[in-house]
Amino acid sequence: MDVLDLARLQFAVTGSLHFLFVVLTLGLAPLVAIMHTRYARTGTTLDERMTRFWGQIYVTNYALGIVTGIVMEFQFGLSWSGLTHYAGDVFGAPLALETLIAFFLESTFLGLWIFGWHRLPKWLHVATIWLVTITAYASAFWIMVANSFLQHPAGAVRDGDVLRLDDFGALLTNPSLSMALPHVLSAGLTVGGFVVMGASAYHLFRKTSDQELFSRSLRMGIWTAFVGTMMVVGFGFAQFGPVTSVQPDKFTDRPLAALGLGFMILLGHLLQLIALLLVVVVKWAPRWRFLHPLIVLVTPLPFVAAILGWIAREEGRQPWMIWERLKVADALTPGLTQAQITLSFAGFVGVLTLLAVADYVLISRIVRRGPDEIALGEKPAPAPALTF
Amino acid sequence: MEILWFGALALLVAGYFALEGFDLGVGLLLPVTADRDRAIGAVGPFVLANEVWLIAAAGVLFGAFPACEYALSANYTAVVLLLVSWVVRDAGLWFRRRLFTRAFWEWLITLGSLGVCLAWGLLLAGLAGFSFPFGLLYGLLIAALFVMHGRRFLDWRLTGVGTPLVTGALAAVPALVPLAGMAGAVIGNAAPSATLTVLTFMVLPFVPVMAGAQIWVWKAFGKGPVPAYF
């Protein structure tokens, strides 16, 4: 593989890994926030255990979201400096806003939530998880603004051989953004709903001790998956209008993009059907044991659909980095050597893949062990004597 | 406005060195620390709020000084080392109590912390046009300052003795010196004023929130029992 192929593959693999964790973060954050709010109101052990169990899964998933995200951010500067050179004055703005007014706050509030158990006043502690949720959605918004600019460079004018920001509002009302953003957010809800369903079904099937907790979680998962799939399919079809208005031949002569699109839609309909059937029997689903293995089995499908969606969107953009303005090949950092890209490929893809596997092992272990062994929000041991 | 944004960049980088400096220092100290649970517990609640200063600094670089981004690709190896080490350090914190043995992840925390310090030495020296060996030496100097800072932080947090303020200011010096030297070049390469105006209007209302959130972390976790999540 030459330098360009490696740089593209590096971005595609790290980006896909990043999104696998991000999409679950987006779906779980509001659910954990709702659970925590309920716990703050009722104060029952059941609500506490539920919040801590799903919160632990959320936080464990989040860890990989952060580390993969760090690599994503810096990759623009490392391997794609041609993009910054050509359009940095425009493209840099949403990325800067994402880090400053979204992720900076998200990370700070998440620390307050994780470590704030038994320390922050009850309602302030609840406020931190809502702030984490809001800032996570704000992050998604700015990243989608940046991505949409690559699909359709709205709001910029050519000035010599570079692009300049002309109309910031046009960046935010980009046709490539309007339906894609709600589509991605509902993909998050779909993933979150199916994961909550899957893990709950596992415990219900195994008849572990927390039947009530997981019955409730299963119902919450079913409702979330129902709302998520309805919206993801609705906004999915709604995307065709705006997308083809600015990228008319996006899916016509790009077989890989079309393949991704086709399978995503297939999975979308399947998931929608599953969620619809389950919502009809939501009252009995916790007791119908034959359903539970099936629910566990379909848990990975929305993740697959989400990655296929990105393949459709990004492969459909090729060979352009910025649609009909800048080619991917011309965005590559000039003078990037085979040795350099091989080094970073091995470092980023190797390390992040290993960590992603480790994280999924850990998440499935947390699910298997259940709410009895949750570190998040554990009562602190009595303070030891001050020795250091 | 260019000067304002350069100020923001310098503040974020200096803040990163002063804050993340003690996390990395404690990471470097782990092999000689008896009670590692308490040492990691002391820095734990601060790590997420500290490391994000560098992510924000990179955001300012991309948004306000995109033409300076070549600084990253021009120091490719150093930046890759920085990122991989950072990722490994973070993974050590998240997984230490949960996968394999604690010792394995503790070594990775120390190695990752060392890698970050060396990478900073190489990167900052590279920007100023110095040679590779000089960069390594500069990295070791940074590591030494961070160790001092980490030590002060643990004293202050675990026994209530002293303050990490002085070592924090010292820890920021290795970043501020090269930044000051490059100030003219960076400011001269700022994004056009249309971009800077938008950024300023969007970010300004959030500055009090960002400052408030950071202060809240210090108020909440500066005292009391050491939490045991990491």
Ligand code: HEM
């Ligand atoms: C019948 C169902 C669906 C339809 C009609 C649909 C439609 C679309 C279209 C047209 C795009 C490409 C937009 C572009 O190229 O700019 C897209 C992208 C995407 N899809 Fe779907 N989709 C469906 C189901 C799903 C499901 C179930 C998921 C995940 C749970 C998903 C996740 C995504 C993601 C993450 C993207 C990339 C970002 C975006 O463009 O929004 N989609 N989808």
